[in-house]
Amino acid sequence: MRKENHTKHAILGLLTTGCHSGYSIKQMMDRSLNHFWKVSYGQIYPTLKQLVDEELATVEETAQEKKPDKKEYFITPKGKKALQQWVQAPIQEIPAEKNEWLLKLFFSQPEDRESLLSHLSTYSQKLHERFQAYEAIEQMIESNYADKQEAQFWLMTLDYGQRTTRAAIEWCECTIEKIDQL
Amino acid sequence: MRKENHTKHAILGLLTTGCHSGYSIKQMMDRSLNHFWKVSYGQIYPTLKQLVDEELATVEETAQEKKPDKKEYFITPKGKKALQQWVQAPIQEIPAEKNEWLLKLFFSQPEDRESLLSHLSTYSQKLHERFQAYEAIEQMIESNYADKQEAQFWLMTLDYGQRTTRAAIEWCECTIEKIDQL
DNA sequence: GTGTCCATGTAAACTGTTACATGATTAG
DNA sequence: CTAATCATGTAACAGTTTACATGGACAC
Numbered sequence: 001m002r003k004e005n006h007t008k009h010a011i012l013g014l015l016t017t018g019c020h021s022g023y024s025i026k027q028m029m030d031r032s033l034n035h036f037w038k039v040s041y042g043q044i045y046p047t048l049k050q051l052v053d054e055e056l057a058t059v060e061e062t063a064q065e066k067k068p069d070k071k072e073y074f075i076t077p078k079g080k081k082a083l084q085q086w087v088q089a090p091i092q093e094i095p096a097e098k099n100e101w102l103l104k105l106f107f108s109q110p111e112d113r114e115s116l117l118s119h120l121s122t123y124s125q126k127l128h129e130r131f132q133a134y135e136a137i138e139q140m141i142e143s144n145y146a147d148k149q150e151a152q153f154w155l156m157t158l159d160y161g162q163r164t165t166r167a168a169i170e171w172c173e174c175t176i177e178k179i180d181q182l
Numbered sequence: 183m184r185k186e187n188h189t190k191h192a193i194l195g196l197l198t199t200g201c202h203s204g205y206s207i208k209q210m211m212d213r214s215l216n217h218f219w220k221v222s223y224g225q226i227y228p229t230l231k232q233l234v235d236e237e238l239a240t241v242e243e244t245a246q247e248k249k250p251d252k253k254e255y256f257i258t259p260k261g262k263k264a265l266q267q268w269v270q271a272p273i274q275e276i277p278a279e280k281n282e283w284l285l286k287l288f289f290s291q292p293e294d295r296e297s298l299l300s301h302l303s304t305y306s307q308k309l310h311e312r313f314q315a316y317e318a319i320e321q322m323i324e325s326n327y328a329d330k331q332e333a334q335f336w337l338m339t340l341d342y343g344q345r346t347t348r349a350a351i352e353w354c355e356c357t358i359e360k361i362d363q364l
Numbered sequence: 365g366t367g368t369c370c371a372t373g374t375a376a377a378c379t380g381t382t383a384c385a386t387g388a389t390t391a392g
Numbered sequence: 393c394t395a396a397t398c399a400t401g402t403a404a405c406a407g408t409t410t411a412c413a414t415g416g417a418c419a420c
Contacts, residue, residue: 023371368418
């Protein structure tokens with residue numbers, strides 16, 4: 001049973017959204033896909049090379065004035081086909097998040113009450129920040145990509161983030177209350 | 183900047199919940215911590231060895247009648263201290279789930295409509311199953327561990343799973359409708 | 365002169381999964 | 393007789409992060 005490398009496809013997919021360098025792929029990832037997929041440069045650059053090796057992308061090296069040299073990557077027709085095939089391929093696995101907060105909560109003892117409350121309020125704050133970040137991205141997409149058809153799918157992934165984050169924030173508030181009453 | 187190994191602490195923590203063998207740790211993980219932490223045997227057995235090396239746990243080998251030999255692990259006072267320190271230590275990182283469904287949605291094109299709807303209905307179904315699993319665990323905890331003080335924390339982690347899963351299910355339904363109307 | 369943005373890359377370390385290996389007992 | 397449960401473990405591989413290395417431009 002071989003496993004697909006989804007990060008490879010994520011990077012391939014980003015080549016279709018106007019990102020053509022490792023640097024801009026990283027930026028886009030951090031800004032728009034951050035809540036459901038992350039990558040580091042240590043993955044991006046080797047993967048781009050690999051994509052070229054597999055003929056799913058091509059490179060062009062450009063010298064820029066007053067800026068470092070840049071390598072521009074472009075998806076090939078073969079790459080587009082591979083991307084679509086991956087998009088349409090069925091999925092079996094439900095995502096499993098690793099949640100350090102819940103792990104610590106699970107192993108807490110009544111005497112850890114104070115630190116628990118502190119963890120929860122930090123968590124709640126981070127969730128609020130995340131929620132606000134989503135709203136900012138939403139507005140950015142609506143104003144910059146209103147014409148782009150694919151942008152509606154981007155908004156859907158964002159909606160997922162907003163809904164689940166809202167639920168998590170509500171949980172934080174309820175749980176803080178519960179622990180307060182212990 | 184060194185990183186903590188949370189799985190090590192998760193396994194250490196499970197030694198305090200009545201699990202004393204690699205096998206029973208795996209079972210408990212799959213049944214109760216599955217929605218926020220997963221481990222494979224390939225991690226459990228080496229980690230247990232490591233815990234003994236670091237004097238956070240001890241082993242006792244027991245020959246069982248009509249069953250294979252068993253190694254029983256017990257947390258040491260030093261281990262308990264390490265566990266509590268880890269539980270109380272602050273957390274900076276908000277969890278990042280890798281969501282293959284959202285990744286595919288993000289890179290979808292209008293012509294992928296059919297496969298998208300199929301993905302979403304599968305996802306929704308899996309989320310329902312997960313939700314029902316949570317309800318079963320909840321009842322199990324309430325009937326088997328009603329007296330155990332820590333069980334209240336277990337129920338809180340479960341509540342998190344239920345709330346976020348419910349939000350995800352609602353998102354699925356809304357998104358299916360949206361795509362239907364395209 | 366300090367920090368941030370632009371820009372690319374590698375090597376080592378770490379985390380985690382999968383496949384393999386073994387074997388007895390018990391329930392259907 | 394077949395599958396599941398109990399029970400332990402390792403080696404190879406895959407995926408990912410971190411630290412390191414480099415360096416110009418530009419704003420404060």
